[in-house]
Amino acid sequence: MRTIGLGTSGLQVPVVAVGCMRMNALEKREAEAFIQTALEQGANFFDHADIYGGGRSEEIFADAFGMNSNKRESIILQSKCGIRKGMFDFSKGHILTSVDNILKRLQTDYLDVLLLHRPDTLVEPEEVAEAFDTLEREGKVRHFGVSNQHPLQIELLRKYVKQPLVANQLQLSITNATMITSGFNVNMENAAAVNRDGGILDYCRLHDITIQPWSPFQYGFFEGVFLGSDKYPELNAKIDEIAAKYEVTNTTIAIAWILRHPAKMQPVIGTMNATRLQECIKASDIQLTRQEWYEIYLAAGNVLP
Template identity: 75%
Template sequence: MKTMKLGQSNLQVPVIAVGCMRMKDLNKKDAEHLVQTALEDGANFFDHADVYGRGASEEIFADAIHMNDTVREKIILQSKCGIRKVENTFDFSKEHILESVDGILKRLKTDYLDVLLLHRPDALVEPEEVAEAFDKLYSSGKVRNFGVSNHNPMQIQLLQKSLNQPIVANQLQLSITHATMISSGIHVNMLDETAVNRDGSILDFCRLNDITIQPWSPFQYGFFEGVFLDNEKFPELNAKINEIAAKYEVTNTTIALSWILRHPAHMQPVTGTMNPERLKDCIKAADIYLTRQEWYDIYRAAGNILP
């Protein structure tokens, strides 16, 4: 698979990351099949979070990949922390970050993470405290790179002011039907709803600061309302995607993901499928380069308007 540099890190990563949120729903045999399929096609970047199945997804993954030192050298592991699911709070305190990482490492059966992301913004964050946690994790070798998820530019700048390590990634929701970070930039200075800047120009900010955007839910519309592919709610979009898929002799899944990869921000989308064949279709997107016309045709077919 094609690779890219992750932000300002020294990591060379696949252009598509394998999301492991739903791995908690797999038995060992199916989990092994999925992981092996990913590795065979060069998708060795695995995205986790401590809240996925309350840690179960990480445990199942470690067993499925038969984690040992030899295996660990061949893969890239990313996980996230900062959400306390039971208490229904966000927590970027030094104590919680350090405790969370220890739990993640234990469940993944590894000594280190290649990347740690702070999951969702904590309104009570103390940047200096985050910096202390990151310094300790970095100096101990437990975490080699750091990033965030669902953060806007000012929140990133506030953190970065105190951090000694660069923020290398920002995981954000993006799909053809959830493309506000793109649309607001097209509708600059327009008197319409699409012109509303909901995220502080996060797309341009990340490009300016060499922060890799990792789109999550690349096939979803709304907030986990469902997928838009083969959905009767999106007839024009599916017709256009299917037309282009036929041209390239790939599936609609491949084209939907290639639409994100076509953007010059060099984003690294995170898949969520636990279906090995669909994962293969996702991976094929790395080899498709849509034309400018095709990209805009898909964009408009989703109901996005050009001013």
């Protein structure tokens, strides 16, 4: 699979990341087969979070992978922390404890990447900086990033945190494309989209922060998958038309649409179906034309000014 640089980390990562949120639903044998398929396809970047399956997803992954020091070097592990029941928590103590527990569940000594999961309005960036320094010094985390953060939230962290923030995980799909749509509607009185994220797309490109789109097939907030949905007949017709041209599935085209953007994004694929994962990985070989990209964008009900 094609690779890209992850921010300024120096890591070369596959353009498709394997999201492990649903791995807690798999039996060990199923998880083993899924992980093996991913690795055979070059998908060796696995995205976790301490809340996925209440921590079980990380445990099942490590057990199914057969984690040991030799095998550990063949994969790239990313996890997230900062969400607690009824609150978000970026305190130093919570970050450090969370990482220790993540490492224990994953049966490893270090994470390649740690992301702060959801913005904590009570964040004290000095504490985040202390936590990151400790984790880096102790060799527990090699690179750091954020998730679901807009530019000023990142700037606040960057004022204190000395480590580069190499990734920002954000919701993006063909139907949930406000970070793109708002960029078309500059200085428009009747703008078709509200700028909800402070220009995060351009900000990340300017600062070499890799955007990792999550829920690349969802519409709304986990309301459903747009592929095959009767809510999006025009979009599905257009995707199917282009899929037939390239002799791939509609799943492949949906991911190829994200990969076509020059921001060099790394979509996080949440499926636990090996066949569908392979269809997503196939998008690495597809280069949509500019016209095809815009046709899909418009077919989703998006408009140009």
